[in-house]
Amino acid sequence: MQDQQILFIGLGDAGGRSLTQLARDQPDHPRLILIDTMDRPSQLPECIDFLRIGAKELRAQGTGGDPRLGHKAMTEAMPGLRPLLQHVSMLVLFAGLGGGTGTGAAPVILSEARRQGILTLGIGSLPFDFEGPRRLKKAEHGFLAMQEAADGAICLPHQRLVTGLPPEGLNAAKIFRQADQLVAQCLQSLWQVLTRRGVINVAFNDLCTLMRSGSGRCLMVCAETAAADKKTAAIKLMRHPLLEDGAIWRAAHGCLLNITGGEDLTLHDIRAIVEELGSQLPMERLMMTGVICDGQLAQRTRLVLFVAEGSAITKASPASPGASDQKTISKMVQPGLFDDAGRGRFKDVSPTVIHGSNLDIPAFIRRGIPIQKVRDASS
Amino acid sequence: MATLPVVALEIGTAKVCTLVGEVREDGNILITGIGQTPSFGVRKGQVVNLEKVVECVRIAIQGAEEIGQVDIREVNLVVAGGDIQSLVNPGCVPVFDASLGVTQDDISEVMQIARTVNLPPDREILHSIAQKYSVDFQTGILNPEKMQGSRLSLDMLIMHGSRSLLGHFVNAVHNLGLDVTDIAYAGLCAALATLTPEQKECGALLLDLGAGTTSYIVYADEVIADAGVLAVGGDHITNDIAQGFNLPLKRAENLKHNSGTAILEENASFQRITIPAEVGFSACSVSAMDLYMIIYARVEEIFMLVQQNLEKKGLLRQLGAGVILTGGGAKLKGITDAAERVFDMPCAIGRPKNFSGMSNAYEGAEYAAPLGMIRYALKNARQAPDGGIWKGMFKKIMGR
Known part of the structure; x- marks a missing residue:
């Protein structure tokens, strides 16, 4: 893997913040490029390349939340990006979805990269509920387009970070910082999983196979521990807010676990971690466990779990014994998030899924083609 | 040569259609009756409401009985749904x-x-x-x-198809006290109606573009090399238009019929198409370019799925006679150009051959499948050992 060149692209505001965080946390990070319709952020580290798109039309004032403008600006700026994609073998693209730049530009970059034979992975974060249903809808469509354009796509629904938190825990600045950290952590873990050769190796295609199963929505969660008892990492992982008390796992189509440990990682530890997860969650969903032994990671253990969410949004499957609050899964999976987006007439028949894309969803949405809504004939 | 009339019934997603035909002395098929009604209760080629389907079949059968002056007791069923x-x-x-x-x-x-x-x-x-x-x-x-x-x-x-899904169609017919003599795949029937022996010999791809499903059948090297069904069709185009412009399905359907095109015309980029006012809806307009983009994205995707499948099986290079399009979807403007662009070979609308009688039934490509069913049923009834590829055909009667 080392000889392959990996490129990380961040889009828009959210992309900038996450790349900055990543550059700080991971000194040996891959090549980073930020693409935005605004000016270069002043606090952006030197190691991150910056590409401004739509310079003429948008005059560095952003897209005003219109994905059409983001799409157009990126299409026009493509000749500028193409040389940067040369010799790249794998592209990871992150965009905060729901706005104009990320939602509109992501599918353009991904499909161009894929055309050039680059392995592509898109990561999209979905907005918080309070940002309004319009933004969420835009984000859903944006994610579908991303999924269609890339080899694999990972979804990070930010709203899940706050569900279940007590009202006093909802410090706005803290939550947003947490959201950025979550993305940076995911990018970092992904970079490690993809570049470090494991004892049991997780390859790019293993991830893509997982991502294309289930409802097509895949999320990733990470946990790290420095404790001598490696099981703590598993306990921490299961408490991750994105998993919603394990409900997401229980309804999942499949999962892929990667364990990274130092020289001290023993087979016993690995078994203890997997057993700890298995004590609370159905293990038949676990498709693969990758193991990486990293000498630099002294005493610490890092877990990354990729979850392909199931499409069933029915009643909760029997919760694990001892789970006190049996929330229904239907509440947690945010019904209709992707499964019904745009299916319209075909809502009540089984979906036609070929090569991982749901053909009942309009083709133009999946391809990220922006459409103007109707206008009154008088206007 | 007096033969009994044969009845073909197609329960589609957009329409239910019954045709009555008989063989003339010159071997051509004479269409004597036709009954047709818009279909309700079928989605993507699958029965979702049996009661409504039974009612539609009843209307279509009655219509054909009146026009054809026959008493229909048994039908030959054309199927495209049922996960074939x-x-x-x-x-x-x-x-x-x-x-x-x-x-x-x-x-x-x-x-x-x-x-x-x-x-x-x-x-x-x-x-x-x-x-x-x-x-x-x-x-x-x-x-x-x-x-x-x-x-x-x-x-x-x-x-092969799903027993339960195909069974629903048979049940709908049985509910009316009728028998199902035979069941055949729509793509095969459409090929029987439209393809010439020369086309079959050169190699051809036939695409039957239905509302709920797209059926395809490939002739290569003088045999049927591949066949299958995609559960995507014209209904998806309508739904895409409805979703894209936030229109009710009915208006989207009208827009598709009146102004829909799968190929971009010159000067269309800046044109707007007006949708006339209706009760409850004011007049509005959409961009012609957007409408084309929505339709083309879907049409291209359907063709690409078939194309990729054939490429994988190495059949693309064996299609000397190109691509033939039939079914209601073939009426979409510019559909052959779109197909030519994807398949990169000549494409044409299939015209049913050697049929006479009611011209409205055999002139368009829309009825290719039920017309072919009549030919298929007659062939099977005569048990004519005519050699060639049909010799090995084996029929299986469902639900009896």
Whole structure:
């Protein structure tokens, strides 16, 4: 893997913040490029390349939340990006979805990269509920387009970070910082999983196979521990807010676990971690466990779990014994998030899924083609 | 040659259609009756409301009975829904007496063996079509009779569908007190109605573009090489338009019929299409470019799925006669241009051949499947051993 060149692209505001965080946390990070319709952020580290798109039309004032403008600006700026994609073998693209730049530009970059034979992975974060249903809808469509354009796509629904938190825990600045950290952590873990050769190796295609199963929505969660008892990492992982008390796992189509440990990682530890997860969650969903032994990671253990969410949004499957609050899964999976987006007439028949894309969803949405809504004939 | 009239019934996603036909002395088929009604209760080629489907079938049958002056007791069912798939199953037998060469008995035996396939319990075989024989190491033989060798093998194309989904169609017919004589795959029927022997010989792809499903069948090297159904069709285009412009389905459907196009015309980029006012809806306009983009994205995707599938199987280079489009979807403006762009070979609308009688039934490509069903049913009824590829055709009657 080392000889392959990996490129990380961040889009828009959210992309900038996450790349900055990543550059700080991971000194040996891959090549980073930020693409935005605004000016270069002043606090952006030197190691991150910056590409401004739509310079003429948008005059560095952003897209005003219109994905059409983001799409157009990126299409026009493509000749500028193409040389940067040369010799790249794998592209990871992150965009905060729901706005104009990320939602509109992501599918353009991904499909161009894929055309050039680059392995592509898109990561999209979905907005918080309070940002309004319009933004969420835009984000859903944006994610579908991303999924269609890339080899694999990972979804990070930010709203899940706050569900279940007590009202006093909802410090706005803290939550947003947490959201950025979550993305940076995911990018970092992904970079490690993809570049470090494991004892049991997780390859790019293993991830893509997982991502294309289930409802097509895949999320990733990470946990790290420095404790001598490696099981703590598993306990921490299961408490991750994105998993919603394990409900997401229980309804999942499949999962892929990667364990990274130092020289001290023993087979016993690995078994203890997997057993700890298995004590609370159905293990038949676990498709693969990758193991990486990293000498630099002294005493610490890092877990990354990729979850392909199931499409069933029915009643909760029997919760694990001892789970006190049996929330229904239907509440947690945010019904209709992707499964019904745009299916319209075909809502009540089984979906036609070929090569991982749901053909009942309009083709133009999946391809990220922006459409103007109707206008009154008088206007 | 007086033959009894044959009735073909197609329960589609957009329409339910009944045709009555009989063979004339010159071998052509005379269409004597037609009954048609918009379909309710079918989605993506699957029955979702049996009651409504029964009612639609009743209207279509009555219409055909009145026009054709016949009393319909049994029908031949054309199916495109029901999760139809195909696979190639090889069969192999030792030649009974090597000194005599391959005999008819050997051929029947190898057919029987190639036809036996292990399918999941909920699958039903619709057709089994003989492809090519091989004798010892010589492959690609169309008729192995009297050839010398010790081992005879045959590739059989098995088309199978979901028993429960196909059963719903049969139930709808049974509910009216009618019998189902035969069931055939829509793509095969459409090919029987429109393709000439020359086209089959050169290799051709037939796409039957229905509202709920797209059926395809490939003739290559003088045999049916592949066939299948995608549960995507014209309804998806309508739904895409409705979603894209936030229109009710009915208005989206009208927009597709009146202004829809799968090819971009000059000067269309800045044009706007006005949708007239209706009760409850004011007049509005959409961009012509956007409408084209929505339609083309979908049409191209459907064609691409078929194209990629054929490319994987190495069949694309064997289609000398190009692509033939039939079904209601073939009425969409610019559809042949869109197909040409994707497949990169000549594409044409299929016209049913050697039919006479009610011209509205056989002039368009829309009725290709039920017309072909009449030919298929007549052929099977006569049991004519006409050789060639149909010889190995085996029918399976459902639900009886």
